Amino acid sequence: MEFFEKQISSSRMFSGRVINVRCDTVELVNGKHVSREVVEHPGGVAIVPLLENGDVLMVRQYRYCVTDELLEIPAGKLEREEDPLECAVRELSEETGCKAGRIVPLGAMYPSPGFSQETLYIYLATDLEVGQSHPDEDEFLSVVRLPFDDIVEKILSGEIKDGKTIVGILKAKVFLGK
Secondary structure, eight states, X not given: OOXXXXXXXXXXXXXXXXXXXXEEEEEOTTSOXXXXXXXXXXXXXXXXXXXXXXXXXXXXXXXXXXXXXXEEOOEEEOOTTOOHHHHHHHHHXXXXXXXXXXXXXXXXXXXXXXXXXXXXXXXXXXXXXXXXXXXXXXXXXEEEEEEHHHHHHHHHHTSOOOHHHHHXXXXXXXXXXX
């Protein structure tokens, strides 16, 4: 059986600075019509900055939506029609102050495909030249240096809950053969 949903109609519910929300009516494979709420998001990047000694640079920041301070890999939103690799270079510099001698794509993921169109591109950054972070004026974060294996342990214990961090670190672990 082939699975699909055909859009019948669409109406804009909200237009914001970062996201838009629309409500679509779709036809299912059995012919029934249902509503789908869709969050339109420009997408983003997440970077695993790996230092020569095996440590990873993480950022600690408060996330209002989950009312918690999280430990995450550096990440950011794509600007309109921005190349994901260029965004990764920019975000790595802004959040950690680093320039990478090598950036390897680790693939893309859909963080919340049940309601959002967002695609997140994940990269591994190595051969780092460390500098001073310069986050956006509305970003408050601190850079934290942790051993790679400690991060994996924090993921497995549930201490790290951020999806992009979990996926990025585990993809990097496989890529690096750790």
